[in-house]
Amino acid sequence: MRLINRHPDRPSRLLLVILPFALVLFAYFTGSAERLADNPNDKLLPSAVQMSDAVKRLAFNADSRTGEYLLWQDTASSLRRLAIGLGIAALAGLCLGIAAGTLPLFGAPLSPLLTVLSMVPPLAILPILFIVFGLGELSKVMLIVIGITPALARDLEQRARDIPVELLIKAQTLGASTWTLMLRVVLPQLLPRLLISLRLMLGSAWLFLIAAEAIASTDGLGYRIFLVRRYLAMDVILPYVVWITLLAWLMDWGLKQLTQRAFPWYEGAPK
Amino acid sequence: MSFITVKNVWQQYADQVVLEGLNLNVNEGEFCTLVGASGCGKSTFLRLLLGQESASRGEILLDGQPLASEPDASRGVVFQRYSVFPHLSVLDNVALGLELPRAPLLGRLFGNAKREAREQAAALLTKVGLGHALDKYPAQLSGGMQQRLAIAQALIMKPRVLLLDEPFGALDPGIRKDMHALLLELWRETQLTVFMVTHDLSEGFSLGTRLLVFDKVRLDPHAPGAYGARITYDIPLNSDRRAQRAAVEALPLPLAGTLRTA
Secondary structure, X not given: OOHHHOOOOHHXXXXXXXXXXXXXXXXXXXXXXXXXXXXXXXXXOOOHHHHHHHHHHHHHOOOOOOOOOHHHHHXXXXXXXXXXXXXXXXXXXXXXXXHHHHOHHXXXXXXXXXXXXHHOOHHXXXXXXXXXXXXXXXHHHHHHHHHHHHHHHHHHHHHHHHXXXXXXXXXXXXXXXXXXXXXXXXXXXXXXXXXXXXXHXXXXXXXXXXXXXXXOOOOOHHHHHHXXXXXXXXXXXXXXXHHHHHHHHHHHHHHHHHHHHHOOOOOOOOO | OOXXXXXXEEXXXXXXXXXXXXXXXXXXXXXXXXXXXXXXXXXXHHHHHHOOOOOOEEEXXXXXXXXXXXXXXXXXXXXXXOOOOOOOOHHHHHHHHHHHHHOOOOOOOOHHHHHHHHHHHHHXXXXXXXXXXXXXXXXXXXXXXXXXXXXXXXXXXXXXXXXXXXXXXXXXXXXXXXXXXXXXXXXXHOXXXXXXXXXXXXXXXXXXXXXXXXXXXXXOOOOOOOOOEEEEEEEEOOHHHHHHHHHHHHXXXXXXXXXXXX
16 A cells, blocks of 8 residues: 555554654653763753752742742743733734735735834844843843734734635625724634734744843743753753743643634534 | 616726626616626626726716715625625624624624614524524535525615625525525515626526626627627516516505515
8 A cells, every 4th residue: 555545543643643752752861871870970961850850949949049939930920921922912913914904005004014024033133122121021022022923913914815805895785884894804704813823923932032031031931041051950951941842832722722612613613 | 767777887997898888777676687608797797786896987876876986785795605704603694784884883782782683683594594503603504505694694784786696606406496486585575676697597587577688799809808798688577577566566655565575
């Protein structure tokens, strides 16, 4: 049978899903064990015990200097910045996208502007943000907002244009004004798309967050990683990276569930 | 005076003439079917009637007034596809037409007004045979049911003109027959003036009280866009239905009203 026609059955699919993860973990821990056998003080590939000790220290023991539980404090700070940044970007992107995609008079000036803005590398203007907004929370949130709003707006603009013109005409024959048409026809059709766009932008949002925290911050997941880098503390960095990955994955999964629950009509409701 | 008057209408895109010298008088309550070869301007004419486009030359009068140059609630429309809103349930698709004109700020009604709108919508939906599917989304309906929904959605506005752009073009022959019966029933009960574009000649003959054939009378092989289509045949049809409608029209108003809704 040709390879293209061979499909895994349920148990073998599960096995195939687990296999690459298991291989990576196996390779890591074999390497770790070998290096630690050579040199018990090796810092590069910490063992599971060393990492869980570090996690215990950061998550369940109060920091002796500040009295805070560092992992949770870092997580809360980072998630707050991310949520505010994503929230503002989603709102701005939605408004700009609907205006540019639905109203030709707004689209004419907005479309080219958004195209150019989305080409500006956000990290290149990070210094400007620090100069303008200072080193506080605002500049970190602004980096996320500025980094993902143009792309979000452009995607939503395109989706608004994709709404069949028949539907817009129909709404007008049902007595809609421009405003109510946007409110009741365009907006609800774009909301699920907004959630999907946000999912795709999560990676960039985390990137901007960690970059901003690495450069100027006093807490946050990105800050901690860059701080302990000075001591080659791989036993902290690796769990933090895993934790960030898990958080990002959970956010992605949550947004996906929300799309399916809140907009059952979007991806073909069951007959 | 006729209800809709088309005076010497031309429609031209760049140097492509689509319609030329169109003249037409239509009385209220007529059922006009528009037939003709592909690309001969039937749908363009429908878009002119809808207000989606405005004519390059000439004018269209509705009740003696020039037609509004954008779509509004006086003219309902059903397209072949994309006629219903995918994000609203069947009930809300129809109730929307009652909500939008009455709620200029939010586009939705609340409380009693909302309940009344939904009851009215549900009654109409039951009439077109969708009473069992009020809570479904359009994607869960078959093609024929979607078009029933689209028709109900247009009729809830009580428009004076109903424009149909190949509404049954994508349906199976059997379903199409049911839809014909439904459409005729609704036409009989209301004072609707219907314009229906169709590719199906037999559909055009069996439904309409008047068949309009669009065709190009002049053709320059070196410049295919130089001349547009005109109405080459204007055939009165189904004289029984015409006579019946005329008889009802002639009755005193209150009685005519009860007959129509009977």
